[in-house]
Amino acid sequence: MEQIDSVTKLIAIYKKLPGIGSKTAERLAYATLSFSDEEIEEFVSSLKYVNEHVHSCPKCGMKIDTDKCPICDDPTRDESTLLVLIDAKNILTFEKTNKYNGKYFVLGNTLSPLKGRGPDDIRINELKDLVSKGTIKEVILACSSTLDGELTASYIHKILSEFPVKITRLAYGLPIGADLEYVDELTIERSLRGRLDMKEGD
Ligand SMILES: [Zn+2]
Known part of the structure; x- marks a missing residue:
């Protein structure tokens, strides 16, 4: 049997990160599945936070x-x-x-x-x-x-x-x-x- 769709999607996202191959992406995806509700909430909100707030300094580029x-x-x-x-x-x-x-x-x-x-x-x-x-x-x-x-x-x-x-x-x-x-x-x-x-x- 093949991987279920929702997990396949999650693996594909982890694979976008530098240095992450298929095996590691799969391990990370399964580790995420064992997160508690609080951990998932923290994970999602920190992703949203950096997406909304982190930007490059217009002067130095940091x-x-x-x-x-x-x-x-x-x-x-x-x-x-x-x-x-x-x-x-x-x-x-x-x-x-x-x-x-x-x-x-x-x-x-x-x-x-x-x-x-x-x-x-x-x-x-x-x-x-x-x-x-x-x-x-x-x-x-x-x-x-x-x-x-x-x-x-x-x-x-x-x-x-x-x-x-x-x-x-x-x-x-x-x-x-x-x-x-x-x-x-x-x-x-x-x-x-x-x-x-x-x-x-x-
Ligand atoms: Zn600066």
Whole structure:
């Protein structure tokens, strides 16, 4: 006999999550079936809550659930340094080191000729607008050292070179092809401390 329809639907939803294959999705679906009514209620309401309240900060691009951004609206953060990342979730990787007190900017994507992603698919105009205001003295590029990440970094370097701003990149302490998500805090901290000037280094 085949899986009943309602459970098949639930399995299909779990399979949409990253890193979840058919077997794991099936296990998760069956685990959900043994939730109490209260647990189901909590599960559903937290999904609804994030769906209704979590949005990207219009300035930095970080995911927030309030009107104020804990980074952009914090007057103690150094406005002259901007760390540029691909993905919003990587902000926490840097925050955990407690060694960075500047601001952030999330591009939202990498350029990728193979996947058909060009300049219109990243927040390059917002970044240009921000840098053109003149407050920022250093832009640190923290794109992953994947092929697409490298391409994105050199594109941003080219675009921002018309402004009087220092452009640096994370030091090569990071493994080649590493997704920043999987790099430990100490490596991130070292890579940040030993950052290289892109005008000399590249
Ligand atoms: Zn923000």
